[in-house]
Amino acid sequence: MQNKCWPQPDKIWPMEPIQTERMAASPETLPELPIRPASLKDVGGIHRLLQCYSDRDILLPRPESDIYHSLREFKVVEWNGKIIACCALQIFTRTLGEVRSLAVTPEYAGLGFGRRLVGVVEQEARQIGLSKLMALTYEVRFFSNAGFEVVEMSVLPEKVWSACINCHKFRNCDEIAVLKTLSP
Numbered sequence: 001m002q003n004k005c006w007p008q009p010d011k012i013w014p015m016e017p018i019q020t021e022r023m024a025a026s027p028e029t030l031p032e033l034p035i036r037p038a039s040l041k042d043v044g045g046i047h048r049l050l051q052c053y054s055d056r057d058i059l060l061p062r063p064e065s066d067i068y069h070s071l072r073e074f075k076v077v078e079w080n081g082k083i084i085a086c087c088a089l090q091i092f093t094r095t096l097g098e099v100r101s102l103a104v105t106p107e108y109a110g111l112g113f114g115r116r117l118v119g120v121v122e123q124e125a126r127q128i129g130l131s132k133l134m135a136l137t138y139e140v141r142f143f144s145n146a147g148f149e150v151v152e153m154s155v156l157p158e159k160v161w162s163a164c165i166n167c168h169k170f171r172n173c174d175e176i177a178v179l180k181t182l183s184p
């Protein structure tokens with residue numbers, strides 16, 4: 001069955017926008033939507049948004065219970081009562097944090113929400129004193145634009161041995177690790 005949140009099943013990037021929705025949210029007409037901390041009422045919307053991508057194996061699936069547990073890590077963008085973008089900062093160690101569950105609804109891709117969310121998460125990481133920020137992703141160009149560098153997974157043993165080891169992709173992971181140094 002076709003997933004309703006996807007305008008075109010086989011097209012990931014560049015996305016074909018859904019014209020009616022996108023016109024309502026073009027850069028000219030879209031207000032500078034705030035990025036805000038997630039609250040309990042957002043859990044369903046975050047879950048649906050992440051599921052759009054986990055159904056296609058682009059993001060790891062996260063059950064709603066996991067989103068409740070991690071809710072305080074999430075930032076969201078809401079438009080017309082719908083969560084259109086989200087991102088979480090997960091802390092691993094004294095020095096390392098991860099940009100996790102970054103997703104922008106396909107209809108709103110390319111409007112700068114992804115970049116702004118990564119900027120907010122990075123700022124928060126700096127404020128709390130993290131010195132390194134990582135992500136596992138297929139979107140290497142997006143992260144390079146944001147100042148991240150591709151690294152070997154072995155550079156991130158904290159991640160591999162605390163989280164990846166429990167992942168169903170552990171032995172066949174094809175995601176690419178990217179890292180940004182925030183302070184020496």
Ligand SMILES: CC(C)(COP(=O)(O)OP(=O)(O)OC[C@H]1O[C@@H](n2cnc3c(N)ncnc32)[C@H](O)[C@@H]1OP(=O)(O)O)[C@@H](O)C(=O)NCCC(=O)NCCS
Nearest residue numbers: 013102103104109110111112113114115135137139141142
């Ligand atoms: C990757 C993603 C978050 C980008 O969000 P977005 O809001 O569309 O991106 P932005 O509009 O902020 O784009 C920022 C820059 O990255 C570029 N960019 C965005 N997605 C890109 C992609 N897939 N490939 C190459 N460049 C990309 C934009 O052109 C823009 O470049 P500029 O700075 O030169 O103008 C979004 O496409 C998405 O949700 N992807 C699926 C989920 C995913 O892979 N998440 C990352 C896992 S950690």
